[in-house]
Amino acid sequence: QKEVEQNSGPLSVPEGAIASLNCTYSDRGSQSFFWYRQYSGKSPELIMSIYSNGDKEDGRFTAQLNKASQYVSLLIRDSQPSDSATYLCAEEGAGNMLTFGGGTRLMVKP
Amino acid sequence: GAGVSQSPRYKVAKRGQDVALRCDPISGHVSLFWYQQALGQGPEFLTYFQNEAQLDKSGLPSDRFFAERPEGSVSTLKIQRTQQEDSAVYLCASSAGQGVMQYFGPGTRLTVT
Numbered sequence: 080q081k082e083v084e085q086n087s088g089p090l091s092v093p094e095g096a097i098a099s100l101n102c103t104y105s106d107r108g109s110q111s112f113f114w115y116r117q118y119s120g121k122s123p124e125l126i127m128s129i130y131s132n133g134d135k136e137d138g139r140f141t142a143q144l145n146k147a148s149q150y151v152s153l154l155i156r157d158s159q160p161s162d163s164a165t166y167l168c169a170e171e172g173a174g175n176m177l178t179f180g181g182g183t184r185l186m187v188k189p
Numbered sequence: 190g191a192g193v194s195q196s197p198r199y200k201v202a203k204r205g206q207d208v209a210l211r212c213d214p215i216s217g218h219v220s221l222f223w224y225q226q227a228l229g230q231g232p233e234f235l236t237y238f239q240n241e242a243q244l245d246k247s248g249l250p251s252d253r254f255f256a257e258r259p260e261g262s263v264s265t266l267k268i269q270r271t272q273q274e275d276s277a278v279y280l281c282a283s284s285a286g287q288g289v290m291q292y293f294g295p296g297t298r299l300t301v302t
């Protein structure tokens with residue numbers, strides 16, 4: 080049974096700070112990982128994908144993958160109140176299906 | 190064209206009724222997925238189609254759940270004899286193929302009373 084674990088939060092950070100969201104996964108064979116953002120009452124919206132060890136940057140977002148430690152993280156720089164949402168970590172299994180964590184709720188306070 | 194669309198957006202069913210949920214994927218996307226999301230949890234995989242072929246239905250919670258995609262485009266998720274535990278948001282996602290990112294529709298919120 081594949082598992083993806085996230086701290087449910089809420090994670091509270093002040094506006095302008097760096098938010099750090101973490102995720103661990105159980106399947107050592109997993110190759111592809113995704114971060115989705117989900118606003119309350121809305122569907123998940125893809126933010127980042129990462130396939131290789133190391134960092135991947137896109138604007139204010141940086142995804143980090145460490146396959147040896149089975150650990151994925153998302154850093155949000157210069158956090159804005161509009162970043163307040165639930166962030167879902169997902170790994171891709173055979174057949175392209177995604178296994179999601181329970182999500183971390185982020186609150187950015189003005 | 191535009192993104193993934195789903196209908197209806199909201200559905201209230203009395204326990205025991207049958208429901209049908211529709212998904213229109215992004216044009217040209219061969220892969221289509223159904224997920225179930227309970228309140229406060231992450232989405233959970235239900236079933237997967239590649240074109241019209243249902244390649245994985247391991248996540249369907251019971252034989253009351255049935256999905257089809259007869260022409261390899263629009264998909265319907267059917268739930269027979271709905272139960273209260275079926276209350277959830279049902280999300281559809283599509284992708285251009287294996288190993289390619291999935292894009293989600295707005296979901297159908299099903300409430301069984």
